[in-house]
Amino acid sequence: MTKTSDSVDRPLGREAFEARLRAIGDERYHDKHPFHAMLHNGGCTPMQVRAWVINRYYYQSRIPMKDAAFMSRCADPDLRRMWRSRIEDHDGGVEEGGGIRRWLKLAEAVGLDPHYVASERGILPATTFAVDAYVRFVRDMPLLDAVASSLTELFAPKIHSERIEGLLKHYDFANDASLSYFRKRLTEAPKDVAFGLRYVLDTATTAERQAAAAAALTFKTNVLWAQLDALHSAYVEPGRIPPGAWNGTEGLLDVQARDVA
Amino acid sequence: MTKTSDSVDRPLGREAFEARLRAIGDERYHDKHPFHAMLHNGGCTPMQVRAWVINRYYYQSRIPMKDAAFMSRCADPDLRRMWRSRIEDHDGGVEEGGGIRRWLKLAEAVGLDPHYVASERGILPATTFAVDAYVRFVRDMPLLDAVASSLTELFAPKIHSERIEGLLKHYDFANDASLSYFRKRLTEAPKDVAFGLRYVLDTATTAERQAAAAAALTFKTNVLWAQLDALHSAYVEPGRIPPGAWNGTEGLLDVQARDVA
Numbered sequence: 411m412t413k414t415s416d417s418v419d420r421p422l423g424r425e426a427f428e429a430r431l432r433a434i435g436d437e438r439y440h441d442k443h444p445f446h447a448m449l450h451n452g453g454c455t456p457m458q459v460r461a462w463v464i465n466r467y468y469y470q471s472r473i474p475m476k477d478a479a480f481m482s483r484c485a486d487p488d489l490r491r492m493w494r495s496r497i498e499d500h501d502g503g504v505e506e507g508g509g510i511r512r513w514l515k516l517a518e519a520v521g522l523d524p525h526y527v528a529s530e531r532g533i534l535p536a537t538t539f540a541v542d543a544y545v546r547f548v549r550d551m552p553l554l555d556a557v558a559s560s561l562t563e564l565f566a567p568k569i570h571s572e573r574i575e576g577l578l579k580h581y582d583f584a585n586d587a588s589l590s591y592f593r594k595r596l597t598e599a600p601k602d603v604a605f606g607l608r609y610v611l612d613t614a615t616t617a618e619r620q621a622a623a624a625a626a627l628t629f630k631t632n633v634l635w636a637q638l639d640a641l642h643s644a645y646v647e648p649g650r651i652p653p654g655a656w657n658g659t660e661g662l663l664d665v666q667a668r669d670v671a
Numbered sequence: 672m673t674k675t676s677d678s679v680d681r682p683l684g685r686e687a688f689e690a691r692l693r694a695i696g697d698e699r700y701h702d703k704h705p706f707h708a709m710l711h712n713g714g715c716t717p718m719q720v721r722a723w724v725i726n727r728y729y730y731q732s733r734i735p736m737k738d739a740a741f742m743s744r745c746a747d748p749d750l751r752r753m754w755r756s757r758i759e760d761h762d763g764g765v766e767e768g769g770g771i772r773r774w775l776k777l778a779e780a781v782g783l784d785p786h787y788v789a790s791e792r793g794i795l796p797a798t799t800f801a802v803d804a805y806v807r808f809v810r811d812m813p814l815l816d817a818v819a820s821s822l823t824e825l826f827a828p829k830i831h832s833e834r835i836e837g838l839l840k841h842y843d844f845a846n847d848a849s850l851s852y853f854r855k856r857l858t859e860a861p862k863d864v865a866f867g868l869r870y871v872l873d874t875a876t877t878a879e880r881q882a883a884a885a886a887a888l889t890f891k892t893n894v895l896w897a898q899l900d901a902l903h904s905a906y907v908e909p910g911r912i913p914p915g916a917w918n919g920t921e922g923l924l925d926v927q928a929r930d931v932a
Contacts, residue, residue, distance in 0.1 A: 438914040535893035536900065539800035546807065628915070632796035635913050636901075639797065642911065643904035650903065652896050653699040654889070 421617045428611060430620070431558075431627055435565040438631035441572070443638040445646070450572050452580025456521065457658045459581065461645045463517050464656055465537045465637065467527050470513045472541050474500040479549040480556050492605050499598045509598075512591035518663065519588030526661025534655050536640035544633045551626065554613045558623035559630040561610065563603035570595050682878045689872060691881070692819075692888055696826040699892035702833070704899040706907070711833050713841025717782065718919045720842065722906040724778050725917055726798045726898065728788050731774045733802050735761040740810040741817050753866050760859045770859075773852035779924065780849030787922025795916050797901035805894045812887065815874045819884035820891040822871065824864035831856050 448454050477496045484490045502508025514524040548556040570592045577584040614620045644651045651657055701707060709715050738757045745751045763769025775785040809817040831853045838845040875881045905912045912918055
């Protein structure tokens with residue numbers, strides 16, 4: 411969070427400021443991480459795909475808590491109304507579930523016991539540190555910063571499209587059912603981010619606020635990048651799995667047992 | 672934090688419980704991490720040593736904040752009195768400074784501008800996520816868990832001795848002045864940890880509390896391990912330095928300029 415020159419200057423115009431925010435994605439979004447490329451071009455082993463699913467579950471599971479933390483600080487019913495659908499999207503109803511349950515469908519498709527994944531055992535500590543930092547950022551920082559940190563969704567449709575295409579092409583487990591999480595996000599995320607972007611452009615009316623919003627978005631790209639770095643470090647050769655983290659054997663579905671059940 | 676069988680059983684006796692805590696160090700303390708071995712056997716490049724100094728500074732700088740967070744929750748003056756010296760050890764007085772200033776002496780000895788290191792620029796995001804998680808753990812969790820998380824100091828004298836010996840043997844920058852941080856910790860840490868261990872053994876009188884204390888100490892070993900993992904991932908070949916993190920060129924001391932000053 412270095413002080414940038416424009417923090418003492420006049421604010422950027424609306425279009426220039428949006429371009430500045432988008433440039434952060436061009437430089438730092440996790441679609442630039444080598445693990446992303448490995449995953450999408452079929453270079454991941456089953457163990458690496460599973461490690462990604464186990465760890466990314468922790469992120470998914472904390473998103474509605476993050477959104478509730480945000481709403482707990484909004485005095486404006488209009489803002490809460492706009493935000494509420496994010497929690498609904500992830501949790502859904504008792505019967506049909508939402509994004510989290512769709513993630514567990516993916517877990518099952520890659521051969522993981524969804525109960526094991528949902529138990530949060532075996533998650534890399536670095537994953538929990540990064541994700542928890544995000545939840546606390548949204549709980550503690552000014553509302554503008556909190557909304558700005560959600561703007562990584564500006565860059566998400568591209569990564570989700572690449573994921574669907576790459577996974578379908580390269581992995582047997584990939585089909586419409588197992589990838590329903592990503593397909594659903596293709597319609598959910600643009601609605602959320604359109605509102606978030608408008609809020610940030612409307613609210614960041616000084617150079618100082620623009621710098622804070624850019625720093626918040628940068629922080630969020632770090633949260634995402636650190637998660638792929640931790641996966642890469644633990645599970646890509648040579649691989650250093652930290653003590654206590656998933657070692658590739660726990661929580662596997664016993665397919666035979668399932669077939670006869 | 673898995674539920675262990677003894678959490679529904681009788682508590683361990685005092686000696687057996689202490690042995691359980693020490694076993695966590697045997698299995699998970701960061702002296703088992705390959706970066707530790709590289710550092711102490713002379714296998715680190717100057718850039719790797721500097722990256723370690725820059726990132727470990729962030730940990731050092733947060734320790735007194737962590738201790739203040741702890742004391743802010745202690746209603747007992749005796750407990751606060753016992754704890755106060757930790758802040759004194761790290762901050763010292765205006766003139767002579769304390770552990771943090773000694774760390775900056777080490778930074779200077781390895782060729783880093785101490786102002787750059789103290790600016791906290793270039794620190795790996797994963798370092799800040801892990802360290803901030805520790806400060807917040809101590810701020811949010813029961814006092815027993817907070818004290819138990821400090822018990823990694825049980826294992827610190829060994830690592831500090833190894834550091835002094837290994838660094839003196841292998842690196843030109845190492846001498847009594849540059850390593851004063853570690854030498855000082857050899858006398859400070861045992862006093863702190865003797866109190867902390869007694870507090871934990873006295874307070875964890877049920878199996879459930881013993882499990883919580885063990886989980887807290889495990890959490891802290893994860894905080895330390897994740898920091899070395901992030902360093903290894905970023906700065907050991909092949910090395911993936913995250914966007915915005917120190918790239919080996921910023922903050923270097925211009926020795927010639929210093930010599931003529």
